[in-house]
Amino acid sequence: MSASHVDEWVLLRNLQPSLVVLRWRDGVVVDWEPRGLESCDFLAQSHPMVSEEQTMSCGAAHIRHTRYFRPETRKCKGLALVKLMTDWEMEFTSWIPNTDPCDGWENLICTGGHVTTLNLTKAGISGVLSEEIGVLSGLENLDLSGNDLRGPLPDSLKNCLNMRRLYLQDCNWDIPFPEVILSLQTLEHLDISGAKLSGSIPPEFYSMQSLKYVYLGNNKELTGNLEKFSLLSNLVNLSIWYLQFEEYVLPDKLSSLSKLQYLNCHDCNLHGGLPESYGELSELIEFRADYNFLLGSFPNWMFTMWPNLRNLYLSANQFYGVPYNISYLERQFNLTTRINIMRWDCNYLTGNEACGSDHKNDCSDTTIALIASGNYVFDMNCYEGISDQDILAETAYCGSHTLTCDVFETDIVRANNCPACPPSQKLQIGASIDSGCLCYGTASDGSGHTVNPVVGVMGGLSSLFLIILGFVVWKRRKNFSFFDVFSNKETELSAIWEMPAGVHRFTVEELARITSDFDESHIIGAGGFGKVFWGLLDDGRMVAIKRASAGSLQGVKEFRNEVILLSRLHHRHLVRLEGFCEEKNFQVLVYEFMKRGNLGSHLYGGNTNLDWYKRLDIAYEVAQGLEYIHSFADPPVIHRDVKPSNILLDENMVAKLADFGISKESTELETHISTFPAGTAGYLDPEYYLTRQLTPASDVYAYGVVLLELVTGQVAIDRKRDADNNLIEWAKKRFKLAGVTSIIDPSIADDFSKDACTKVTELAFRCAQFRKSERPTMKEVLAALDPLILPKSSKSSPHGSDSFSKDTEWLVAKGKSKRQKSPGDSKNISSISSPSSDLERSFNVMDMSQEFAPR
Structure with missing residues (x-):
């Protein structure tokens, strides 16, 4: 007998009965398994793997090994998850002890037999995250956001060497920056915003080159180094609002982040200027620097240098000078199509009032509508014809306006003096507008750092150099046109990609x-x-x-x-x-090629008489497709035109979503907002007309209309329905008065489930609520449909992503919900939302909600 098998036998012989279960057949032990987490730990330390078949004797008993054994078995992982659930006093109904977590457990995804995703966002958890999380060593995505989790992150988290997405935001950790994160060298998405972190960001953090999406905002006691973020060369999104900094100046080096699309540094007490070198951030889609103390001429260069710009926030700073005329921006830069949100209220800007009553800065009706909706805000400045009294009357609104327009112009701009520094900071000796008006921190500053006065001199020299360099470049480009940055010529891009x-x-x-x-x-x-x-x-x-x-x-x-x-x-x-x-x-x-055409041709074209059960299958299949693109696509995607003609059927009448040629990935990855108008009358989110923004909830609205079409056999908009042209209103009135039988498609009226059809109709009305906040997510839609689907249809053979196992795809499709918490029960969970991200939370979940509530 080899030494390894002797070791194995000694191990088994010395295990206590409570640690291991032996399986016997005909007097022979043929298999064994751990009984508890103690045995998982013991086995992991004592014997990592056995691979050869071997029989060993101990009296009348024989032990035969016939397969590989590793301690991180699925059942060990199941035990770890159950331990977490027990510690939190939660109840997940499908988390059954001594079963395989990859066999239908809710809120997780398995790939290749490993638990790779655990999504417990807003699950109502309270307590600490224990070391058992490290047993799930195959984790790639962990979302614990929106819970009452406290205390340190366990060191065992470093076992998750494949972690790509970690979402810990909006919890009550109340700890220094967790250094265990530094061990996760494959991490791409990190969201620990609003987590009550304190202390300093460790220097090693800035060398984590895998990071692409970083959200650290709203940690008031956390101190970072602005310049060192430039070392994270793969950054796409960076949110650092409401942080403390070692130096409160936007550093030139951030301009080296060539992939950066989203930069959020509002409410950071930043002063000095906005470096013109940031024009090199040509991929930038959103820039937020509002509610700071930035000073300088209005940066009109942004409209030229940032061709992808969609959202711009410069409110409540100290910019002066004349911004481009709005009508000029509309002509030269296709303003209203290109930019969704633009705010520079509460500065010291001069010239004609943007879209004012004097018509000297004329605006199109579209721009005026965007102003009325609050997307464009230009007021509270020093425009011609606006008296100081008007500005002073709004000091409570503007906050940073401590000087009247006249005083700012004469005592600051013309006199080359500097305004007051932010709270707890002092002006450098000899500072002026020309030198950057830089301030430095004092002992009362929460960060405990001071700003090197040399920065003021260097900032002035670098600004002067950039101005000279920009002028030289402009002079050399004699044929320069503002249209150049929007040219679609193929010569602008390498043919090799x-x-x-x-x-x-x-x-x-x-x-x-x-x-x-x-x-x-x-x-x-x-x-x-x-x-x-x-x-x-x-x-x-x-x-x-x-x-x-x-x-x-x-x-x-x-x-x-x-x-x-x-x-x-x-x-x-x-x-x-x-x-x-x-x-x-x-x-x-x-x-x-989809041989059976689109759903509309079968509902209205007479191609096929779809029975009720096939319609229910189609509804479920479409919901699965939408849930995938919202929550599991990388990056997340908004379809934007869900309707029967974009639902295609293959030869087996399996439904598939189509027409992604007009779909757009969510560049604002935090909440998947799409700012590109799209859609079809009858299916378009009614809130779009107010916000000009499409979100995943917009797809949910359109899906609700499709559900009603499946139930009623009626089209979304029909002028023949007299006053009730809109299907939603037509169906609501009749359903309220006489139930589902008053709206059911006559072609299926003799063979349908009244109870199931009623529930589907009610779900359709929920999806089609006017306010997006009242609509369910697609995950919640799946949970509602799941009990209505027959096993034979819901468990059909998958044809999906290579990245998911069959078990995983079924899990994703099932989207099992959790029970609502009720009085007297132990802590249960309601349906939980899908990961945001970068989301990619992309997936889903970053600083970019419609209201742009900071994270």
């Missing part, structure tokens, strides 16, 4: 051959994007070929980004992207 794996790049010749030169006989549809053709590939597969019309062509960069985005979406209820073609003015997306 890293194409996504698994997607074929077709040539024009290939596509022309399989469509008979795009002959009309191959046309199977048309839409806003262009015409759709069918084609037969050489391997016998049929494909749908969407060719962009001349008016729908995107820029090269935008089209490639869309191809990359679509190539990442793999789910059995999403139409699969097979390939693309990109040659000069020729843009094509090639999808799998």
Whole structure:
């Protein structure tokens, strides 16, 4: 007998009966397993793995090993999860001791037999996070946000070497910055905003090159080094609002973050100027620096240097000078289409009042509507014709306006003097507007750091150098045009790019051959994007070929980004992207062919009489697809045009969401807001008309309309319905008076489940609430539909993502809900929302809600 098997036998012989269970067959022990977490720990330390078959004797007993054993078995992981649940005094009904957590446990996802995602956001948890979390060594995504968790993070978290997303925000940790995070060298998404952290961010944090999305905001006692964030070269999103800093000046070095799309540093007591070198942040989509003490000429260069800018916040600073005329911005920069939110109220800006009553700064009706909605705010400045009394009357609103317009102009700008420093800071000796008006911290400053006075001199020199350099560059570009930054010429981008794996790049010749030169006989549809053709590939597969019309062509960069985005979406209820073609003015997306057409043709075109149970299946399948793109796509995606004609059916009548050619990834990753208008009358989120913003809740609204169409067989908008053109209002009135039988599609009225149909109708009304805050998430929709689905349909063979096992996809589809907490019960959980992120929480979840409530 080998030494390893002797060790194994000694191990088993010395284990207490309470630590291990032996399985016997015909007098032979054929298998064994740990009984509790103590044995998991003991086995992990004593014997990591046994692989050879071996029989050992002990009296009449024989022990035969026939398979690998590792202590981090699924049952050990299940024991760890149950221990966490018990410590928290929670009850997750599917978390059953001594069962496999990968066999349908709620709020987690398994891949390859490992628990890779644990989502307990807003689950009502109170207590500490114990060391048992480290047993889940395969974790890649952990979301504990929105709970009453306290105390230190356990050291065992460093066992999760594959962690990519960690969301700990809005808890009550009340601890110094947790150094165990520094061990997670694969971490890409980190959200610990609003977590009551204190102390200093460790220097090692700034060397975590894997980080892309960092949210540290609203930790009032946490001190960071602004300049060192520039070392995180892969940053896409950075939120650092309401932090303490070693130096309260925006450093030039942040301009090296070439991938940065989102920068949030509002309410940080920042002073000095906004470095013009930030013009190099050409990917920037949102910039928030409101409620600081930034001083300098209004940065009109942003409109030229930030071509992707969507949201701009400069309110409550000390900018002066004349911003670009609004009508000029509309003409030169396509303002209202390009920028969704723009605020520079409460500064010391001069010139004509933006969109004022004197009509010297004329605005379009669209801009005026955006002002009325609060998206654009330009008032409370020193415009011509606005008296100091008007400004002084709003000091409570502006806060930072401690000087009247006249005093600021004469005593500050003209005299080259500096205004007062932020609280707990003092002006450097000899500081002036020309030198940057830099301040330094005093002993009363919460950070305990002082600003080096040399920074003031260097800031002035660097600003002067940048001004001179900018002037030289401008002079050399004699043919410069403001339209250059929006040019879609292919020469602006390298023809070489890293194409996504698994997607074929077709040539024009290939596509022309399989469509008979795009002959009309191959046309199977048309839409806003262009015409759709069918084609037969050489391997016998049929494909749908969407060719962009001349008016729908995107820029090269935008089209490639869309191809990359679509190539990442793999789910059995999403139409699969097979390939693309990109040659000069020729843009094509090639999808799998869906033989049974779209849902609308079956509901209204008479192609098929869909029975009630098939309609219910389709509703469930569409919900699965939407839940995937909202919560599990990387980055999250908003479909923006959910309707029957965009729900396609394959040869087996399995539903798949289509028309992602108009879908957009959520660039504002925290809450997945899309600012691009889209949608179809009857399905468009009514709040969009107020906010000009689309969110995942907009898809939920449209989905609710589709549910009603499945129940009633009626179209969303029908002028023949007299006063009730809108399906939602038509159905609500009748359902309230006479129940579901008054609205059911006559073609299925003889064979449907009245109880199930009533619940689906009620769910549809919830989805179609006017206020998005009153609509369920798609995860909650799935939980509501789940009990109504027959096992044979809900457990059909998956055809989804390669990244999820079959068990995982079924888990995601099931989206099991938790029971509401009731008096007298132990702590139970209601349905919990999906991870946000970067989300990608992308997924889902960052600083970008409609109201932009800071995180």
